[in-house]
Amino acid sequence: MSSQISGSHATAKVVFYNDPKFRSRFAQFVLLVAIGLFAYFAYENTSENLRKRNIAQGFGFWDVEAGFDISQTLIAYSAASSYGRAFWVGLLNTLLVSLVSIFFATILGFIIGILRLSRNWIVSRLAGVYIEVFRNIPLLLILYFWYGAVLGALPEPRDSLAIPGDIWLNNRGLLVPRPLIAGDILYTVAALGIGILGAYILARFARRRQAETGERLPVGWISTALIFGLPLLVYLGVGTPLGFDFPEKGRFNLTGGLNLAPEFVAMVVGLSTYTSAFIAETIRAGVLAVSKGQTEASQALGLSRGQTLRLVVVPQALRVIVPPLNSEYLSLTKNSSLGVSIGYPDLVNVFTGTVLNQTGQAIEMVSVTMLVYLTFSLLTSAFMNWFNRRVALVER
Amino acid sequence: MIQTRFMRETILPQEAAPHRTSGVLLWVRENLFSSVTNSVLTLLSLWALYATIPGLFQYLIVDAVWSANTGKECLAENVGRPVGVCWAFVTSHMGYFIYGQYPEAEWWRVDLFFAAEALGIVWLLWPNAPYKFAGIIYFFVIFPIIGFVSLTGSTMLGLTPVATNFWGGFLVTIVISTFGIVVSLPVGILLALGRRSDMPIVRLVSVIFIEFVRGVPLITVLFMANVMFPLFLPDGWRPDSLLRVLVGVALFFAAYMAEAVRGGLQAIPRGQYEAAQALGLGYWRMMIKIILPQALKIVIPNIVNNFIGLFKDTTLVAIVGIFDFLKTIQASLADPVWRAAGMPFAAYIFASLVFFVFCYGMARYSMWMEARLDTGKRH
Incomplete structure (x- = not known):
């Protein structure tokens, strides 16, 4: 039974168009x-x-x-x-x-x-219900609905709807307070950057410490203080450089503020x-x-x-x-x-x-x-x- | 002396009845008032329902105006009572919403097309329907011919030709989504096979096509179909504007179908491929007889979900000027005869209902099929 199968199988002539290699190359060539x-x-x-x-x-x-x-x-x-x-x-x-x-x-x-x-x-x-309704309606229809039906039905500027927080809504869009940079805001931004960096370093340090000693540090509280508290302190320290231009309601129109277009x-x-x-x-x-x-x-x-x-x-x-x-x-x-x-x-x-x-x-x-x-x-x-x-x- | 037996001499006091484990009150307590937050949420929800449902019912049904000939007749001062939705707008435009400007005498041809399509869909999607293979041939070969002939017309059969610019409304939405599925599924299967092919060039072409199409929004593909395709063709060829959009939509969804089918192909164990090869089946016979029937069956839910997306996205053709269902509604809204306050609400609520019924129905089918195929356990 151990006799060799003669090599005839390996060398048997396959017609070229039946050769898988040829077929694959030919198909790719045609493509x-x-x-x-x-x-x-x-x-x-x-x-x-x-x-x-x-x-x-x-x-x-x-x-x-x-x-x-x-x-x-x-x-x-x-x-x-x-x-x-x-x-x-x-x-x-x-x-x-x-x-x-x-x-x-x-x-x-x-x-x-x-x-x-x-x-x-x-x-x-x-x-x-919320999920099924919004998943099964085309986005374009939802846009038309908000734009054509809801925003189109809003009152004229003189009868604007008031939303708490000095926001006004009318058929010309949404009027929100416009942030005004009154002084040097750069220090506050820098403080925010330092806070985030500090929180990141602290998190790394705390993780290594926990891996070594099993002790957990109150990372969450300290990070919150760093990220929010530090910029706030600086912001107050340099004299609240950010102001707002609030929209004012006149008799016919609204003035000031930042007008977001209805679109x-x-x-x-x-x-x-x-x-x-x-x-x-x-x-x-x-x-x-x-x-x-x-x-x-x-x-x-x-x-x-x-x-x-x-x-x-x-x-x-x-x-x-x-x-x-x-x-x-x-x-x-x-x-x-x-x-x-x-x-x-x-x-x-x-x-x-x-x-x-x-x-x-x-x-x-x-x-x-x-x-x-x-x-x-x-x-x-x-x-x-x-x-x-x-x-x-x-x-x- | 070891005590060998024990007999109780006094009767134990009766215990309190066990807590109820069923019943409405218990269900309410466990599901609605299990904690303070839960109770607050329940009360808030009930209040929200109380605040909206009766008002909506009043607005949509009780106060609605069902018959009128102009938009003005729907206004409160002309009706003489508080008015809700002006359904008259919808009922009076129904023919336009369904058939567009298709000549009224030929509407039966559109109905024939709808019926032929419904037959094909039920045949394919109802799991116990007989002669599945014949159903596939019907839906992908015979039905498209029936649909094409009945909609465009043929002088040989005595059907007046109707140019595609008269087609509109729901008819066009159905035509686009049907053409989309009939073309994108086979092309998607080919692309999926190409992506898993051993031939490097075929694989590369498939991957580039699939990833390119999936990376861009449909609207850019439609713009491409609308303004770029005509430039590619010789000057005399002016392909129909509906046909251009159909091709764009079909190619776009072919890429998404390809990814769905690829998922199915990957889920088939290697042994199936090897067994087919051991039987001496060639590539195409292996795919058609062994692999694809199994792979496609697994991905039916994904294909249906893709189809829901396709159905919703047909609305985008309105942006390139095709009068689909949503576009006919928009056009009717611009009609000065019907222009009145609150009209957009009637139109868009109606359109939302139509889309919701179709899409939610398909989604339920896909979930039911998923449960039936039990593919959920794989996650």
Whole structure:
């Protein structure tokens, strides 16, 4: 039985088109040729079409005068500014509305998620209704609802609705106190930086000390004092350099304050309510992912309810929550492109909308806009990879 | 002397009855008033319900205006009582919301399309339906042909052609989401297979496509379809504006479908691949007969969830000028005859209800399927 099987099998001639290696190379070759042909076809047609329609190519337009106004600008901009400047205005508006919405969506989402987990039947059901309603309605409809139905039904400025904290609401938007920097605020900012740095060093020191001696330091209290107390002391010490310009109600109109446009308010409310439903589900899934045995084990070790939550459940839940939470933030940023539908001057509205209409250079505008969002998405996934590596379970 | 037996001589006093372990009062105490915070939350919730539900009922049903011919007739001073939602706006525009400007004499063709689609969906999604393979052929081959012929028309069959710029309303929403699923699922499967392929170039192309599309918002893809596709084609070719958007939506969702399918492919144990190869099956026969049937079954919930997203995102086509369901509502709101205070509420509440019924229904189906497949335990 030990006789050798003759080598005929290894050297048997396979017809070349049945050879897997040949097949794989051939398939890839065909794919490459097809893509190449399509690219050539598209390139030829595009350059011909552009020539016929007299549309310029390249990024020469970047420094050309834009000639249109933008309703909300974070940096100095006027109709005399360049298209390139308009791009930055749009990008900053996208970032502003995304960051503000992320802030509110996170707070709202955490609250709803925790209420959904509550053992109180009625509270949990109400949170469930909120989640289902906002998850099952298109974002665009939610934006139209807030913008067209709710903000559109608000009274004229002379009958503005007052909200506690010197905030006024009318059909021209939301009027909030405008922060004014009256003196030297730099010291306070520096104190905040020092406080955060100090808290970080303290946390590292406390962790090493606990690992060595088992003793726990009251890190939480000291950090709070460092981060909030220190800047407050400095702020008061240098003579409260920050003031507010409060909106004043006249007979017909409101003066002063900072007027947030209705488009901006509708975007923030719409994006936050919509995304908070998804965040709430993320939070719930994360907390439920921590097995019950963990809670029981920590109770058996004699930890209090608060300690169980703080030291055992939350750290493990966060590992599950952070990656999907980041995807929610990313999709919120991408969803902010819907600003174009209600006239919020975000990147898509300014660049793929107005600038494209004026110059006709579709390829440049769409590519630049896509590139911006791709960059956001790459940065997010880079962060997620870093985070996953950091918190990955080290198994024995 | 060791005592060998024991007999109780006195009767023990009767013990108190045990605590109830069931009953309404106990449930209320444990679920609603177990602690001070809980009681406060319960009372707050009850108060919130009391403050909103009767008012909403009054506004949406009791005080609602059900028949009127203009927006003014819905106003309180003309009705002569406090008014709620003007449902007359919705009922009088219903035909426009469903069929757009599709000629009224040909509406039956749209209904035929809806019916053909409903048949296909029930066939595919009802787990015990017979002849599943025939159902797949029906939904992905026969139904699209029926739909295309009945909607666009054909002079050969005596159906008047109807150009796509007359299509609108819910019809367009359904057409886009159907086209989206019919095209994006097969393309998504191919992309998922490509991403797990041994061929480096195929893998690279799939990965670049999937990650690129998933990294950009749908609205930029729609702009691309609308303004860039025509530039790529020779001058004489003017693809239909609805077709351009359909292609954009389908390619966009193919990338998301690919990721859902990839999850299923990864969940199939290696042994299945190896067993199929040991039987001498080639790549495609292994995939079609062994791997994909198992993989797709696991990811049905994910595919349905993706489809919910697709269905909601069809509304975005309004931004590039397609008259979908939401856009017809917006257009009717701009109609001066119907312009009156409170009209947007009627319109948007109606639209929300429609979307909610569809999306929530699909979500429930996906949860039910998940429980049935028991994939929940894998987490």
